[in-house]
Amino acid sequence: MQSCLVSVGYKTVVTDARIARLADLIVDYSLELQPGQVFRIDALDAASPLALAFYRSAIRAGAFAYPGLGLEGTLELLLEHGSEEQIEYIAPHQWDEIEELDAIATIWSESNTRALSRVDASRHANYLAAQRRLHNRRWERIAAGEMRWCGTLFPTNAHAQDAGMSLSSYEDFVYSACHVDTEDAAEHWRLVAASLQSRAQELNSVKELRILGQDTDLRLSVDGRTWISAEGSYNMPDGEVFTSPVENATEGEIRYTFPAIYHGREVEDIRLRFEGGSVVHAEAARGDDYLKTLLEMDKGARILGEVAFGLNYEIDRFTRNILFDEKIGGTMHLALGSAFTQAGGNNTSGLHWDMICDLREDGEVYADGELIWKAGRFLHEPVPGTAAVETAERA
Amino acid sequence: MPDPRHERFAQVLVDYSTSVGEGDLVLIESTPPARPLIAALYRRVIEAGGHPELRIGLDGAAEALLAGGNDEQLAWISPRLRGDAKEANVRIAIEAETNTRSLTATDPARQAIFARSRSHLRDMTMERAAAGELRRVVTAFPTNASAQDAEMSLADYEDFVYRAGFLDEDDPVASWKALGEKLERLAVWLGTKKELRVVTEGTDLTVGVDGRTWIPCDGKENFPDGEVFTGPVENSVEGRVRFSFPAPHAGRLVRDIELRFEGGEVVEAQASEGEDFLREMLAMDDGARRLGEFAFGMNDSVQEFTGHTLFDEKLGGTVHMALGKAYPESGGKNESALHWDLVCDLRGESEVHADGELVYRNGEFLPDLF
Numbered sequence: 001m002q003s004c005l006v007s008v009g010y011k012t013v014v015t016d017a018r019i020a021r022l023a024d025l026i027v028d029y030s031l032e033l034q035p036g037q038v039f040r041i042d043a044l045d046a047a048s049p050l051a052l053a054f055y056r057s058a059i060r061a062g063a064f065a066y067p068g069l070g071l072e073g074t075l076e077l078l079l080e081h082g083s084e085e086q087i088e089y090i091a092p093h094q095w096d097e098i099e100e101l102d103a104i105a106t107i108w109s110e111s112n113t114r115a116l117s118r119v120d121a122s123r124h125a126n127y128l129a130a131q132r133r134l135h136n137r138r139w140e141r142i143a144a145g146e147m148r149w150c151g152t153l154f155p156t157n158a159h160a161q162d163a164g165m166s167l168s169s170y171e172d173f174v175y176s177a178c179h180v181d182t183e184d185a186a187e188h189w190r191l192v193a194a195s196l197q198s199r200a201q202e203l204n205s206v207k208e209l210r211i212l213g214q215d216t217d218l219r220l221s222v223d224g225r226t227w228i229s230a231e232g233s234y235n236m237p238d239g240e241v242f243t244s245p246v247e248n249a250t251e252g253e254i255r256y257t258f259p260a261i262y263h264g265r266e267v268e269d270i271r272l273r274f275e276g277g278s279v280v281h282a283e284a285a286r287g288d289d290y291l292k293t294l295l296e297m298d299k300g301a302r303i304l305g306e307v308a309f310g311l312n313y314e315i316d317r318f319t320r321n322i323l324f325d326e327k328i329g330g331t332m333h334l335a336l337g338s339a340f341t342q343a344g345g346n347n348t349s350g351l352h353w354d355m356i357c358d359l360r361e362d363g364e365v366y367a368d369g370e371l372i373w374k375a376g377r378f379l380h381e382p383v384p385g386t387a388a389v390e391t392a393e394r395a
Numbered sequence: 396m397p398d399p400r401h402e403r404f405a406q407v408l409v410d411y412s413t414s415v416g417e418g419d420l421v422l423i424e425s426t427p428p429a430r431p432l433i434a435a436l437y438r439r440v441i442e443a444g445g446h447p448e449l450r451i452g453l454d455g456a457a458e459a460l461l462a463g464g465n466d467e468q469l470a471w472i473s474p475r476l477r478g479d480a481k482e483a484n485v486r487i488a489i490e491a492e493t494n495t496r497s498l499t500a501t502d503p504a505r506q507a508i509f510a511r512s513r514s515h516l517r518d519m520t521m522e523r524a525a526a527g528e529l530r531r532v533v534t535a536f537p538t539n540a541s542a543q544d545a546e547m548s549l550a551d552y553e554d555f556v557y558r559a560g561f562l563d564e565d566d567p568v569a570s571w572k573a574l575g576e577k578l579e580r581l582a583v584w585l586g587t588k589k590e591l592r593v594v595t596e597g598t599d600l601t602v603g604v605d606g607r608t609w610i611p612c613d614g615k616e617n618f619p620d621g622e623v624f625t626g627p628v629e630n631s632v633e634g635r636v637r638f639s640f641p642a643p644h645a646g647r648l649v650r651d652i653e654l655r656f657e658g659g660e661v662v663e664a665q666a667s668e669g670e671d672f673l674r675e676m677l678a679m680d681d682g683a684r685r686l687g688e689f690a691f692g693m694n695d696s697v698q699e700f701t702g703h704t705l706f707d708e709k710l711g712g713t714v715h716m717a718l719g720k721a722y723p724e725s726g727g728k729n730e731s732a733l734h735w736d737l738v739c740d741l742r743g744e745s746e747v748h749a750d751g752e753l754v755y756r757n758g759e760f761l762p763d764l765f
Binding site for chain 1: 420427430433434437438441442444446447448449451452453454455456459460463464465467468471473474475476477478479481482
């Protein structure tokens with residue numbers, strides 16, 4: 001009898017309903033794509049299934065869509081073999097495109113998240129600096145309300161490997177964080193948005209936050225700053241509220257339990273001491289030199305540009321990807337470097353380095369002396385009455 | 396395992412076919428299955444001082460657009476396509492299909508809308524190429540889908556593809572130059588002729604070529620290559636032709652096409668398979684019923700029909716003619732959104748007469764003509 005052990009090809013092609021739902025969610029909810037809008041889907045080829053789902057969604061929405069597909073491996077070739085001029089080159093049409101686009105979706109998806117580990121750092125920096133001019137123009141148009149953008153991730157083995165998971169478990173993780181494992185993801189995110197907006201509003205009246213945790217006692221001022229709710233418009237998954245702290249007010253110590261990753265390099269067990277808003281002492285168990293180099297980047301690199309609460313409780317573990325890690329329910333993250341002007345922040349820096357502090361075990365946060373957060377949760381639901389997120393979902 | 400032929404392939408395309416130089420904006424247009432060749436090209440372009448930009452097609456997008464898009468969406472041109480048509484100095488297009496029949500179920504009328512909306516970009520490309528502002532080459536990377544059409548294993552098909560481009564030789568460029576010289580002489584000689592008559596089974600066709608320019612093709616615009624072509628006099632074509640090879644176009648296949656021409660125009664058309672599609676293409680616009688190209692396939696390293704026009708039309712011992720748009724550099728004037736090459740095998744009992752004189756028999760020009 002023929003054995004029924006069949007070898008599977010290099011790739012199983014199974015239609016995963018969650019891929020189409022993720023595309024629909026971003027097209028309809030995050031970007032609110034309208035008929036006649038010009039929409040580009042930026043991705044590497046590893047993300048082709050999701051890119052195609054985006055394309056289909058956009059056609060259904062009546063938009064004018066086109067893919068901007070890259071191929072993995074070419075950036076390394078450019079950085080390794082290109083002249084300075086080639087590395088910094090931006091084709092003229094790229095400027096025209098930025099002016100014409102109404103929306104961009106970026107899909108992060110790699111088959112090797114460490115492919116750039118050995119490229120020359122200064123050549124890479126030159127490349128990024130050249131690209132930044134294009135990015136800045138994009139963000140100007142986004143800030144002016146002329147354009148929308150949303151970033152998401154398509155799960156691959158490489159990302160799963162970083163997370164220490166199998167691909168199928170990682171897919172479950174990603175899609176449940178985006179809530180596309182349920183039929184009506186958009187409704188979920190609308191409820192999340194309402195809840196986060198109320199939370200942000202409430203936090204707007206707070207003057208000082210004090211964070212207590214293991215080896216952590218940090219005070220920062222958020223007086224007069226605006227809290228912003230991240231509710232799935234710019235990132236999917238999402239789920240945080242953030243602001244930029246007052247630049248010269250941070251005092252005390254913090255210890256980051258999760259590794260902090262910057263451009264693919266990990267720094268472990270960072271401890272920082274702040275005085276008058278600036279880092280005065282820094283050490284790390286691993287990557288101490290790199291930490292100190294980055295702190296020296298410019299004056300603003302020693303000052304906090306962001307403080308945020310991670311509130312997506314579907315994200316319950318550290319996976320070495322900032323898109324997810326900064327939203328882990330029960331964590332806070334504080335970024336060294338550039339601040340958000342829309343939050344009232346003034347700090348400028350070439351750096352924006354999110355470091356995540358796990359407060360799920362024994363963390364406490366006080367707002368103007370009152371305990372508001374314990375063991376990874378706010379003590380009460382935000383007013384006015386949007387207590388309903390979880391309740392509504394169960395119903 | 397890297398195939399050393401990819402590097403040689405890239406080298407010939409960048410150095411010989413398109414002569415990439417300092418500061419050229421070079422588009423590499425393909426799909427993910429061609430990754431090894433794309434990577435080799437990307438590197439070679441950098442080494443040559445150019446700026447490589449990738450244009451990677453998304454498998455399934457055309458089908459999704461044709462199935463679900465409204466007319467406006469079908470006809471829409473992205474800012475990137477527009478920019479590319481204006482800005483690129485070099486375009487290297489690599490066909491690398493995962494399914495050569497992916498558009499079989501789409502509505503041919505919608506395909507026609509799609510094609511018409513893009514014809515001005517293609518015209519701009521052709522004009523810029525004719526004016527020397529753009530070098531462009533079309534090539535193919537062997538995939539299982541193409542191997543399947545050719546009824547070969549992938550390994551055999553790879554050998555076929557690389558042999559057709561002389562890439563199995565130590566100095567492919569030398570071979571292309573040698574073939575180029577031969578084709579140049581043929582083109583000059585054909586330029587003295589007024590009328591060609593092709594006779595083979597099911598075919599007796601007269602084509603006027605008076606005053607038109609014959610172009611030798613030596614691996615610079617198609618790769619592999621090996622043909623001489625011209626644009627026939629628009630109202631001169633008379634008679635019948637039967638295309639013995641199946642004709643793929645726009646993700647479909649049409650078999651056993653037979654056409655009858657009067658005064659340069661198709662007045663009768665039939666096919667054993669895909670006849671509706673054939674009629675839809677002929678109805679695309681006025682120029683779609685006229686020939687825009689007539690050519691002799693002259694690459695003797697291509698000896699097998701593979702169902703892929705890029706190769707089939709170069710097959711030594713064939714002629715091909717294209718319905719639709721003429722290449723301006725040949726002196727052809729026909730305008731159309733269509734350009735569909737149809738190949739006719741002359742390796743069996745067949746003859747070609749030039750101005751009444753027998754010049755070609757059973758797939759070969761008679762000796763000592765040029």
